[in-house]
Amino acid sequence: MLNSTTAQPALAIDASILQTLDIAIDSDEVKPAERYEEPPGAVLVDVELLRPIFAVRVFTMIAVTVPPLALVAVMMLAWGGWFSWVDLTLLGSMYVITALGVTVGYHRLYTHKSFATRGPIAALFAICGSMSAQGPVIWWSAIHRAHHQHSDHEHDPHSPHAGRKPGFIGLLSGFAHAHAGWLFDNVPADFRRYVPDLLADRTTVRINNLFPYIVLFGLLLPGVIGGLITMTWMGALLGFLWGGVVRMFVLHHVTWSINSVCHIWGWREYASGDHSRNNPIFGILAFGEGWHNNHHAFPASARHGLRWWQLDGSWIVIRSLEIVGLAKKVRLPSTDRLAARRV
Numbered sequence: 001m002l003n004s005t006t007a008q009p010a011l012a013i014d015a016s017i018l019q020t021l022d023i024a025i026d027s028d029e030v031k032p033a034e035r036y037e038e039p040p041g042a043v044l045v046d047v048e049l050l051r052p053i054f055a056v057r058v059f060t061m062i063a064v065t066v067p068p069l070a071l072v073a074v075m076m077l078a079w080g081g082w083f084s085w086v087d088l089t090l091l092g093s094m095y096v097i098t099a100l101g102v103t104v105g106y107h108r109l110y111t112h113k114s115f116a117t118r119g120p121i122a123a124l125f126a127i128c129g130s131m132s133a134q135g136p137v138i139w140w141s142a143i144h145r146a147h148h149q150h151s152d153h154e155h156d157p158h159s160p161h162a163g164r165k166p167g168f169i170g171l172l173s174g175f176a177h178a179h180a181g182w183l184f185d186n187v188p189a190d191f192r193r194y195v196p197d198l199l200a201d202r203t204t205v206r207i208n209n210l211f212p213y214i215v216l217f218g219l220l221l222p223g224v225i226g227g228l229i230t231m232t233w234m235g236a237l238l239g240f241l242w243g244g245v246v247r248m249f250v251l252h253h254v255t256w257s258i259n260s261v262c263h264i265w266g267w268r269e270y271a272s273g274d275h276s277r278n279n280p281i282f283g284i285l286a287f288g289e290g291w292h293n294n295h296h297a298f299p300a301s302a303r304h305g306l307r308w309w310q311l312d313g314s315w316i317v318i319r320s321l322e323i324v325g326l327a328k329k330v331r332l333p334s335t336d337r338l339a340a341r342r343v
């Protein structure tokens with residue numbers, strides 16, 4: 001257990017990580033002072049609790065293998081006429097909610113601190129992101145900060161290039177590893193090194209530890225809504241399948257494609273020291289995350305689609321929050337920095 005005497009000093013993020021992530025070391029964005037002053041005895045987090053390795057591996061196995069089977073089931077049901085606008089709406093709305101939880105919440109807010117917002121809104125994004133079943137928020141952020149620090153080099157948790165074997169087989173195995181294979185590699189997440197700021201935030205730790213229940217809630221919610229709208233058990237089952245399991249399947253593969261596809265296929269606009277690419281398909285599907293070369297060049301930017309035509313759904317959300325006063329300290333690269341990094 002961590003307590004006030006054994007805990008790392010607040011904000012003990014390695015300077016090299018801060019530099020990689022482009023997070024200003026002493027800015028308010030990283031250091032909301034009140035959040036790091038926990039009373040003695042009020043344990044911030046039991047780090048061991050964050051790595052129930054076996055449970056995570058079993059969970060990962062289920063989350064990766066069951067949704068494709070569910071997809072086959074819904075296709076057969078749809079073939080038999082069991083599909084309606086209710087199911088389609090539940091799929092679409094749950095996709096948008098959970099995807100934004102990952103892109104705006106997990107990624108741009110928690111991992112990169114590209115903007116600041118009020119506690120309840122931050123918590124809401126973390127909860128929506130958790131429903132995607134991509135791992136607890138602190139684990140996700142630790143892995144992703146490690147990805148940025150070692151992007152496409154030896155210690156990158158999910159590079160399609162690092163250690164790649166030659167030829168077409170090498171390309172395929174690199175792709176499979178970056179896409180979902182790495183999830184089975186038991187990649188250790190160094191929490192104390194990469195995410196001490198998140199470990200020190202009580203609400204974030206709570207949401208992190210409630211992860212399995214939030215995933216379950218995200219699966220049952222569309223089922224309940226589907227059942228109430230249609231007032232049938234079949235409606236509830238279809239809502240669960242389309243809004244819960246199929247939605248999880250689609251978003252999993254869209255998100256994983258950022259790690260696989262967007263480090264292989266697309267074009268490069270900025271020097272980023274890795275193989276990251278801008279890919280318009282995933283720019284759209286992943287709400288802006290597919291402008292991945294832009295993101296690796298300017299990791300702290302709240303906006304990934306840096307040109308007017310690079311559609312970035314997450315940026316539209318952040319900018320809207322800013323306009324109504326709910327997002328502050330929104331970070332964007334200056335025109336000088338943009339010009340300096342252009343290739």
Ligand SMILES: [Zn+2]
Binds near residue numbers: 147151258259263
């Ligand atoms: Zn990347």
Ligand SMILES: [Zn+2]
Binds near residue numbers: 107111148
């Ligand atoms: Zn990132």
